[in-house]
Amino acid sequence: MSNELLALKNLRLLRTEAREYSLxxxxxxxxxxxxxxxxxxxxxxxxGAQAAEHAKKLDKIREMMLSEGIDISELVGTHPVEQPESPSRQKRPAKYHYTDTAGRVHTWTGQGRTPSVIQKALNQGDTLEMFLIKE
Structure with missing residues (x-):
């Protein structure tokens, strides 16, 4: 709260300030x-009037539902909204395989970032055909 508002809330400060102004x-x-x-x-x-009117409307709707034999729980959250299933895409088959520095064999589909082991080999003049998986 600003100092001006604090002065307005304090009667002594307000009297002191008021002395400086004309009637x-x-x-x-x-x-x-x-x-x-x-x-x-x-x-x-x-x-307050809007809140009272809103409460009155709710009561009216509640009474209508009860007279028709409808329970509120039937309207709220009993039927889950069904999400349409999106067709899942199959994983791409691996095209290349390589062995990392720890001696583990890995595969790569040929998409995305080139694995560092393959990239180093390519930089040294090797070709991707050297890493092809032969069926």
Whole structure:
């Protein structure tokens, strides 16, 4: 909260500040503050009225449902929303195989980033055909 608002909330500080202004200026400030207070009261009254009307509508709907023999649990969350199944794509078959520095054999489909072992071999002049899986 700003210092000005703190001064407005404290009666002593407000009296001290008010001594510096004329009665006409203080009356003008009072009129403006009164208008602001009245606006806030109207907003609260309107929001209270809206909440009461909303509650009244809910009660009316609840009574209609009960008279028709419908339970709220039938409407809320008992039927899961079915998600359409998307066709899953099959994995691509491996085209190449290579042995890493630890001696493990790996495969690569030929898509995506080239494995570092294969890339080093290619940089040294080897070809991808050397890594092809022969069926």
């Amino acid at each position: 006409e200026t203080l009356t003008d400030i009072l009129d403006k503050l009164s208008a602001i207070v009245e606006e806030h009261r109207e907003e609260q009254a309107n929001s």
